[in-house]
Amino acid sequence: MRLVRAWRTRTPAFLIACLVLLLNSCLKPSEKEPDPPTSETPPTDTVPLPLLVDRGAKLYSENCASCHGVNGEGGVAGQLNDQSACLSCGSLESLSEKISSSMPPNNPQICGKDCAEAITAFMSLEFFSDKSRCDDSSRDLGQRALRMLTNREYLHTVRDLFQLGYDFVPATFPPETRVLGFSTNHSQAVATERKMEDWLAAAHNVVNTADLPAVVACDIHQNPRCFLDTFALKVFRRPLTLEEKSAYGKLAAEDGVAMALKAMLISPNFLYRSEIGTETTDGVYQLDSYEVATALSYMFLETTPDAQLLALAASGELLRPEVIKSQAARLMTLPEAKRMTAQFAVEWLQVDKISQSKADPSILSSSLKEDMLNETKAFFNHVAFHEKGLGFADLFSSDVTMINSRLAGYYGLNHPGSDRYEIISLRDDRRGLLGHGSVLVSTSYPDQTSPIRRGLFVRDRILCQKLPDPPPDADVNVPPPNPSLSTRERFARHNADPSCRDCHKLIDAIGFGMESFDEFGRFRAIENGKPIDTAGVLINLENLGANPSVEYAFTGSAELSHLIAESPKAKQCFALQFYRFSRGVSANASEVCGVNKTSARFADGKQSIQDLMIEMTQTSSFLFRR
Amino acid sequence: MSTQINKTRRQILGHTFYGTAALFLSQLLFQRNLAMAASKANRIIFVYHPDGVVPHRWHTDAVNNLSESLKPLSPFREHLTLFRGLNLHDPRPGSHPEGVDRLLTGTHNASASIDVVLAEALSGQVLYPHIHLGVESNASEGRDRKISRFHGGIAKPAEDDLGRSFQQFFGQSPRNIQDPDYKLLKQSQKDLESLKTKLGSIEAKKLDQHISTVNAMIKRKQGNEAPNNPNPDRPGLCQNPVGPNGRESTLAEKIQRQMLTIVDAMACGLSHVATLQISHHTSERIVETGEGSMRSHEASHNNADVHTKQKILFNQQIAFLANQLKSRKDPLGSGSMLDHTIVCVITEVANGATHTHEDLPFYLLGGKGVINSGTVIDCRGKTTGSLWASLATSLGVPMNGFGDGAGLIDGLLV
Numbered sequence A: 001m002r003l004v005r006a007w008r009t010r011t012p013a014f015l016i017a018c019l020v021l022l023l024n025s026c027l028k029p030s031e032k033e034p035d036p037p038t039s040e041t042p043p044t045d046t047v048p049l050p051l052l053v054d055r056g057a058k059l060y061s062e063n064c065a066s067c068h069g070v071n072g073e074g075g076v077a078g079q080l081n082d083q084s085a086c087l088s089c090g091s092l093e094s095l096s097e098k099i100s101s102s103m104p105p106n107n108p109q110i111c112g113k114d115c116a117e118a119i120t121a122f123m124s125l126e127f128f129s130d131k132s133r134c135d136d137s138s139r140d141l142g143q144r145a146l147r148m149l150t151n152r153e154y155l156h157t158v159r160d161l162f163q164l165g166y167d168f169v170p171a172t173f174p175p176e177t178r179v180l181g182f183s184t185n186h187s188q189a190v191a192t193e194r195k196m197e198d199w200l201a202a203a204h205n206v207v208n209t210a211d212l213p214a215v216v217a218c219d220i221h222q223n224p225r226c227f228l229d230t231f232a233l234k235v236f237r238r239p240l241t242l243e244e245k246s247a248y249g250k251l252a253a254e255d256g257v258a259m260a261l262k263a264m265l266i267s268p269n270f271l272y273r274s275e276i277g278t279e280t281t282d283g284v285y286q287l288d289s290y291e292v293a294t295a296l297s298y299m300f301l302e303t304t305p306d307a308q309l310l311a312l313a314a315s316g317e318l319l320r321p322e323v324i325k326s327q328a329a330r331l332m333t334l335p336e337a338k339r340m341t342a343q344f345a346v347e348w349l350q351v352d353k354i355s356q357s358k359a360d361p362s363i364l365s366s367s368l369k370e371d372m373l374n375e376t377k378a379f380f381n382h383v384a385f386h387e388k389g390l391g392f393a394d395l396f397s398s399d400v401t402m403i404n405s406r407l408a409g410y411y412g413l414n415h416p417g418s419d420r421y422e423i424i425s426l427r428d429d430r431r432g433l434l435g436h437g438s439v440l441v442s443t444s445y446p447d448q449t450s451p452i453r454r455g456l457f458v459r460d461r462i463l464c465q466k467l468p469d470p471p472p473d474a475d476v477n478v479p480p481p482n483p484s485l486s487t488r489e490r491f492a493r494h495n496a497d498p499s500c501r502d503c504h505k506l507i508d509a510i511g512f513g514m515e516s517f518d519e520f521g522r523f524r525a526i527e528n529g530k531p532i533d534t535a536g537v538l539i540n541l542e543n544l545g546a547n548p549s550v551e552y553a554f555t556g557s558a559e560l561s562h563l564i565a566e567s568p569k570a571k572q573c574f575a576l577q578f579y580r581f582s583r584g585v586s587a588n589a590s591e592v593c594g595v596n597k598t599s600a601r602f603a604d605g606k607q608s609i610q611d612l613m614i615e616m617t618q619t620s621s622f623l624f625r626r
Numbered sequence B: 001m002s003t004q005i006n007k008t009r010r011q012i013l014g015h016t017f018y019g020t021a022a023l024f025l026s027q028l029l030f031q032r033n034l035a036m037a038a039s040k041a042n043r044i045i046f047v048y049h050p051d052g053v054v055p056h057r058w059h060t061d062a063v064n065n066l067s068e069s070l071k072p073l074s075p076f077r078e079h080l081t082l083f084r085g086l087n088l089h090d091p092r093p094g095s096h097p098e099g100v101d102r103l104l105t106g107t108h109n110a111s112a113s114i115d116v117v118l119a120e121a122l123s124g125q126v127l128y129p130h131i132h133l134g135v136e137s138n139a140s141e142g143r144d145r146k147i148s149r150f151h152g153g154i155a156k157p158a159e160d161d162l163g164r165s166f167q168q169f170f171g172q173s174p175r176n177i178q179d180p181d182y183k184l185l186k187q188s189q190k191d192l193e194s195l196k197t198k199l200g201s202i203e204a205k206k207l208d209q210h211i212s213t214v215n216a217m218i219k220r221k222q223g224n225e226a227p228n229n230p231n232p233d234r235p236g237l238c239q240n241p242v243g244p245n246g247r248e249s250t251l252a253e254k255i256q257r258q259m260l261t262i263v264d265a266m267a268c269g270l271s272h273v274a275t276l277q278i279s280h281h282t283s284e285r286i287v288e289t290g291e292g293s294m295r296s297h298e299a300s301h302n303n304a305d306v307h308t309k310q311k312i313l314f315n316q317q318i319a320f321l322a323n324q325l326k327s328r329k330d331p332l333g334s335g336s337m338l339d340h341t342i343v344c345v346i347t348e349v350a351n352g353a354t355h356t357h358e359d360l361p362f363y364l365l366g367g368k369g370v371i372n373s374g375t376v377i378d379c380r381g382k383t384t385g386s387l388w389a390s391l392a393t394s395l396g397v398p399m400n401g402f403g404d405g406a407g408l409i410d411g412l413l414v
Helices: A002-010 A012-026 A049-063 A092-102 A113-128 A130-135 A151-161 A193-209 A212-216 A224-236 A242-255 A257-265 A289-301 A307-315 A321-333 A336-349 A351-356 A366-384 A392-397 A405-411 A437-442 A451-462 A498-504 A508-512 A556-565 A568-583 A589-598 A609-618 B009-036 B071-079 B096-103 B114-121 B162-170 B180-199 B204-221 B251-267 B296-302 B304-326 B384-394
Strands: A145-148 A272-275 A278-281 A284-286 A400-403 A422-425 A535-539 A551-555 B043-048 B080-084 B131-135 B273-278 B341-346 B363-366 B375-378
Touching: A049 A113, A092 A113, A145 B204, A151 A193, A193 A257, A193 B162, A193 B180, A193 B204, A212 A224, A212 A257, A224 A242, A224 A257, A242 A257, A242 B180, A257 B180, A272 A289, A289 A307, A289 A321, A289 A336, A289 A609, A307 A321, A321 A336, A321 A609, A336 A351, A336 A366, A336 A437, A336 A568, A351 A366, A351 A437, A366 A392, A366 A400, A366 A405, A366 A437, A366 A609, A392 A556, A392 A568, A400 A405, A405 A437, A437 A451, A451 A508, A451 A556, A451 A568, A508 A535, A535 A556, A551 A556, A568 A589, A568 A609, A589 A609, B043 B114, B043 B251, B043 B304, B071 B080, B071 B304, B071 B363, B114 B273, B114 B384, B131 B251, B162 B251, B180 B204, B251 B273, B251 B304, B296 B304, B304 B341, B304 B363, B341 B384
Parallel strands: B043 B273, B043 B341, B080 B375, B131 B273
Antiparallel strands: A145 A272, A278 A284, A400 A422, A535 A551, B080 B363, B341 B363
């Protein structure tokens, strides 16, 4: 019945269809038409809704999940579990039509009308229906998991545990496989031999470098339990079990503490953060207090829990939401929180791509690239930690940035003249993050700007609206630079060709508005002798699939930034991106719903970035798992 | 309410008869395939190159009439097996990432790739179940979908670092259970097994993979000897291999360096399965083909001449690999390593410009007496899963299908 309610509110035609389905489901089998002899499954109008949804779930799993994600979270293809982020989800009829006519892209004939209706029914119930997703709070829980330490987490952890300096590098680990842009996503993190060899080498390096007597602070011979009850507890982030105490105590006694510590550093109990919990009610698991301490510490500081967290874990206090919140607030005041927020900014905006840019080094040196990346980190933290409570809107609309003198000179701005990153007033069209060199260069080709990349950047990273890939037979050639044409003129065919227009009107028109910055991130008023035209249109800002569409015209990057700054969708997306980063997941439909609920005040502009991050610890999904 | 089945008794009996007959026939064919593969290849090397080919400048109907793209393989005609009519899971055009996902898994479902499955099946005989190297395969975030997959479809990254690649086989400390690392790994193994017992099915794939990794490392410390290693203390010294010189900079130089490491390791009997992933799909790597060098993906869409030149360059590297294999005596049998090795060359789309998934430009080299070589096999629309099952069977790992591909490729096995 929930499905019927959801459909009724959206489309009368589907309401009729549902009623027909329900009536049919009440008919006796003998009153029905027999199945066509060639059909293996009955058509949708002979199937009761629950079975239709079940069939849709199976069909979705078989035909859609590999590209759109098991939970519609997106992957190779776009996100489906947020109706406002899905191009074809404006109405259920259009979605069903889209599926039956063109999905899956490589074989649309295998999913006809019945199949499409079943999948639509499933998506409607599972992905779009607020009632099913949001009213049952037990559903917005994530999965129990072992989260492998990321390279950064490993590095900070061993430095802090063993009191090693900030320049200590235990090993060179291969980069993580990023999922939806985030290195923290643990779904693809596995212990390969390369990784294990690196961990082994790092364990030797860490233990051999550390001043063990000072770090461990126990005499293993006089008081063997001291080591197991104190330092070993810190390494495993929880008390050792009796079995573990026996094994590591024996190792320490026979081969020395160093050997025991090396073994601990390659133990899964160190290398994975446990988010397993203990079963409370049917299928719902609560993290234990040490798991909460660990989750909090890595979420805010990217490192192992400190003494205060471990003490609260030992007392059991840390299971209380108000204690969790006060600890989250405390952690956000520590200097290490800024490295977490800076890293979030980098991965959210994917601006570390700038280091791979092959732009002409005589114009854009590697030092400048580093300055640009630092600008984004410093500016994000300037806003996130501002004493007077700057907010999300300032990330985009701010008329200041934080740069050193070299980058100021490059941007053509005044600077007191030092290597320090100072607050500097902006001019021209440069505002907020969209005016950062890191963003502008990362979304350009080495030899030209890309309205497509810039448009997709805004859609995907800022609005969480992933557009579908071009169809297989699309001509995806980028028009080569032409000294007699502006970029807008070169890309004009996207608007002229009807097969391109439907998608590219949602993309290029954003990028055109950012044309006053070249591929090197420099301001320009003229391109190839022609004045830059920065008129742009942001279509369906709040709901990608809205029909009729809603158009927001703007001129220049500053006006585009202002639109984003005031957009509830952009704020919701920011919250979702932080959830993905901090929780290491792609977020299923229920989790998206939970994030939207938690970030409601933030989306209304009534909460700072810091407060949003702290508030994320108050969701049921922080403490509970399925 | 269950699905209604309105069938007569006669229809049901009829279906039962045909079903039983089909099963019987398939078993017969399977037995025949098994018998045919009585002699088997000793090892397999998968080599991936990105972004498809220019089909009309690749395909040919006879090995005596090689296309310009395949010309570098002329000296190996008698070892060469070309395919026509081989499709990728579903023949309709798809995307590059879809192609990568389905390439070695033979399915769109998240599952293990054939190289990983074969490595597991043949792991009892070797110290390194899977040699998995790359050339800039992890270079571009977001475009680095891996062709090789653990169970559950989890991406298996290749080792791109030339020095690390070599060192992992030839720079190890002496194998000795007195080595402290042995004790450390044993404790890690105990902790993993304890955790696995505690968690049951939760994160089972992750833990199984971790356990498998640790087990492989322990096995190497236990001193199980490689079949032809004359020096029991150090693996891989049988050929006194020379490592990278640190000056490899072009794509060709890097590819050849990784190929040498693979051949050296296999010559020492360290592994029977290798995968070499060259770059990644939609590659922005400039392929140095002389004047007019372009990025791989850009060339695949913009310039058939340059894309063909790039494919010629890749096939020249395959010829280099074949030469290396041919110049060495097989450690497990008579003849050269090429005779007893199957080199399988793959890419994720057929036509790089249109992303077709049919008539894939795959080919094999080697597998003398096991693979029907010196010919072009018409696969009649069969999919890669059938090819992987055939190759597994040729390696003594009998299969009657893999992924979504049912049956074997007719005429491929001798």
